[in-house]
Amino acid sequence: MSSSRTDRIKTTRRLIIVGRVSLAAGGFVLLKSLGNKLGLDVLEMSPLFSALVAASVFLLGFLLNGVLSDYKESEKLPGELASALFLLAMEVKAVSIHTPGAQVQDDLEAIRDLGSSTLRWIKGEIITDQVMSSYELTYAHMVKASTWLAHSSLKGQLMIEMAAIMRCLNRIEVIRETDFAAMVYLLAYSAASILCAGLALIKTDTTSFYNNSFFLFSLAWLLIFILHLISDLDNPFGFSDMASAEDVDLTILESTQIKLEKIC
Incomplete structure (x- = not known):
C-alpha cells in the first residue's frame, strides 16, 4: 500500500x-x-x-x-519483523557461498512468502492460522537449508532469526486480542x-x-x-477496522517485502 x-x-x-x-x-x-x-x-x-x-x-x-x-x-514490532526477515534471506543466500552447489532458491521463496503472509495478516487480510502455516513451512525450509552447512555458525543463526519472527508474531497477536x-x-x-x-x-x-x-x-x-x-x-494493528485510524507504520515492512522479492 x-x-x-x-x-x-x-x-x-x-x-x-x-x-x-x-x-x-x-x-x-x-x-x-x-x-x-x-x-x-x-x-x-x-x-x-x-x-x-x-x-x-x-x-x-x-x-x-x-x-x-x-x-x-x-511501533518497534514491524521494524523487528522486517530486520529478521531480511537477515534470514541474506543468511540463506550466503549458504550457497559456504557450500558451493547448494540449492536454496525454494528456501528464499519460502521466506518471501512468509513476509507476504505476515504483511497481509497484520492488515487483517488473512487469519492467524494461515500465517502460522506459512511460518511452519518456512521453518521446514530453514531446516533443509541448514543441512547444506557443516560446521558453520550460520546454521544456528537461521534458527535464531526464525525464533525472533515467532516472538514478534506472538506479541502482535497478544496485543490484538488483549484489552488494557x-x-x-x-x-x-x-x-x-x-x-x-x-x-x-x-x-x-x-x-x-x-x-x-x-x-x-x-x-x-x-x-x-x-x-x-x-x-x-489499544489495538495498533487494527488495519481492518474502519473505526481505527491510529495504527503503526508498516512502511519498513512493505519496503523489506520489496527487497525480498528482488532477492528471490
Missing part, C-alpha cells in the same frame, strides 16, 4: 470518527432538550459534580498512559456516561439553556473522543 493511499485512508477514517463522535455528543444535547420539555431536568448543581469530573479525568489519564506505552512498544485493564475501561465509560447524563438532566432556565447545551456538547465531545482514541490506541 503506497504512502499516499495510506494517508488518504487514515484521513477518511478520522473524518468518519469525528462525525460519529459529534453525533454521539449531539445525542446528549438532544437528551437535555427532551428532558427540559418533559420536565425531567430535576437535578441540582452540586459540589460533588467537580469530584465526578476529577474521577473521570483520572481514569482517562490512567488509561491513556497505559495504552500509549503499549503503542510505543508496538478491561475493568478500568468499564469504569471510564460508566463515569463519562454518568457525567454527561447528569449534565443533561441539570435544571436550567430558558436564558441559560443554549449556553449550557454548548458546554454539554463540548464536554461530551471531548470525553467521547478521548475514549475512542484510547480504544483505538
Whole structure:
C-alpha cells in the first residue's frame, strides 16, 4: 500500500470518527432538550459534580498512559519483523557461498512468502492460522537449508532469526486480542456516561439553556473522543477496522517485502 493511499485512508477514517463522535455528543444535547420539555431536568448543581469530573479525568489519564506505552512498544514490532526477515534471506543466500552447489532458491521463496503472509495478516487480510502455516513451512525450509552447512555458525543463526519472527508474531497477536485493564475501561465509560447524563438532566432556565447545551456538547465531545482514541490506541494493528485510524507504520515492512522479492 503506497504512502499516499495510506494517508488518504487514515484521513477518511478520522473524518468518519469525528462525525460519529459529534453525533454521539449531539445525542446528549438532544437528551437535555427532551428532558427540559418533559420536565425531567430535576437535578441540582452540586459540589460533588467537580469530584465526578476529577474521577473521570483520572481514569482517562490512567488509561491513556497505559495504552500509549503499549503503542510505543508496538511501533518497534514491524521494524523487528522486517530486520529478521531480511537477515534470514541474506543468511540463506550466503549458504550457497559456504557450500558451493547448494540449492536454496525454494528456501528464499519460502521466506518471501512468509513476509507476504505476515504483511497481509497484520492488515487483517488473512487469519492467524494461515500465517502460522506459512511460518511452519518456512521453518521446514530453514531446516533443509541448514543441512547444506557443516560446521558453520550460520546454521544456528537461521534458527535464531526464525525464533525472533515467532516472538514478534506472538506479541502482535497478544496485543490484538488483549484489552488494557478491561475493568478500568468499564469504569471510564460508566463515569463519562454518568457525567454527561447528569449534565443533561441539570435544571436550567430558558436564558441559560443554549449556553449550557454548548458546554454539554463540548464536554461530551471531548470525553467521547478521548475514549475512542484510547480504544483505538489499544489495538495498533487494527488495519481492518474502519473505526481505527491510529495504527503503526508498516512502511519498513512493505519496503523489506520489496527487497525480498528482488532477492528471490
